[in-house]
Amino acid sequence: MEHKNTLLTLAYDGTDYFGWQRQEGVKTIQEELEKALSKLLKKEVNIRGASRTDAGVHAFCQLAILKEPHTIPINRLALAINSALDTKDIVVKDAILVNDSFHPQNSVYKKSYSYNIYNAPFQNPLCSRYSHFVHKPLDIEKMRQASKEFIGTYDFKAFCASKSMAKTTVRTIYSLDIEQKDELISINITGNGFLYNMVRIIAGTLIDVGLSKKKKEDIKEIIFSKDRQRAGKTSPACGLILKNIYYNLD
Numbered sequence: 283m284e285h286k287n288t289l290l291t292l293a294y295d296g297t298d299y300f301g302w303q304r305q306e307g308v309k310t311i312q313e314e315l316e317k318a319l320s321k322l323l324k325k326e327v328n329i330r331g332a333s334r335t336d337a338g339v340h341a342f343c344q345l346a347i348l349k350e351p352h353t354i355p356i357n358r359l360a361l362a363i364n365s366a367l368d369t370k371d372i373v374v375k376d377a378i379l380v381n382d383s384f385h386p387q388n389s390v391y392k393k394s395y396s397y398n399i400y401n402a403p404f405q406n407p408l409c410s411r412y413s414h415f416v417h418k419p420l421d422i423e424k425m426r427q428a429s430k431e432f433i434g435t436y437d438f439k440a441f442c443a444s445k446s447m448a449k450t451t452v453r454t455i456y457s458l459d460i461e462q463k464d465e466l467i468s469i470n471i472t473g474n475g476f477l478y479n480m481v482r483i484i485a486g487t488l489i490d491v492g493l494s495k496k497k498k499e500d501i502k503e504i505i506f507s508k509d510r511q512r513a514g515k516t517s518p519a520c521g522l523i524l525k526n527i528y529y530n531l532d
Contacts (some may be wrong), residue, residue: 286351287384288359288378293342297411297520298371300337302344310515311372315346318366323352332386332527333393336479340412343526346420371408371519380518392456394472394526397517411520414521420492422462428491429469431501432484438477439508441487443516446478453477454464479516501520
């Protein structure tokens with residue numbers, strides 16, 4: 283029996299990749315996955331992802347749609363793809379059949395990211411691939427208070443990189459909380475979508491708050507200013523992880 287319109291869930295370490303999207307002359311997650319699928323199905327395969335993670339960004343839950351018909355049992359497909367991959371940086375966690383109307387972007391209604399900060403006098407080499415190292419002490423309570431100011435629907439132009447091609451810079455943030463476990467600080471954010479570098483700029487701004495370079499009261503002023511220069515720096519890609527993508531199967 284042939285299957286088609288298969289939704290793949292995958293995780294990856296993006297350190298050595300130029301992001302999700304296939305690009306000429308550089309190694310990307312999409313290209314590696316398409317190579318494995320082409321080898322497995324013995325024909326050229328193209329897939330479409332739900333989120334275009336940038337160079338160096340990681341994912342615990344990325345989605346990709348495979349439209350090519352195949353006869354591999356759906357409960358064995360993830361294992362088969364993983365066996366065909368030439369890297370251990372990418373793992374397909376699950377595969378399910380979806381209807382023809384499913385779209386990897388239009389069927390998604392919210393996404394969650396985490397931004398990890400390693401806050402200690404010295405770097406931990408075991409955390410360096412997956413966190414941004416900040417050696418000066420951060421005031422976590424100030425960061426938590428400031429984080430509440432981002433929740434809601436706003437024009438987040440001040441938190442968008444200049445290369446963005448978005449039709450609108452209005453986005454809704456549903457939740458933003460900050461957890462701390464020993465030296466590791468995690469900024470967890472969920473929204474209906476995110477602009478180019480938006481989460482990394484928010485992280486950079488909250489780091490400024492933690493270092494007393496900015497105050498809680500500054501956040502709304504920065505948002506309403508729509509001025510990128512007033513927000514914090516774009517934090518490094520290594521700390522960013524795409525944690526979850528929520529979608530409708532209707």
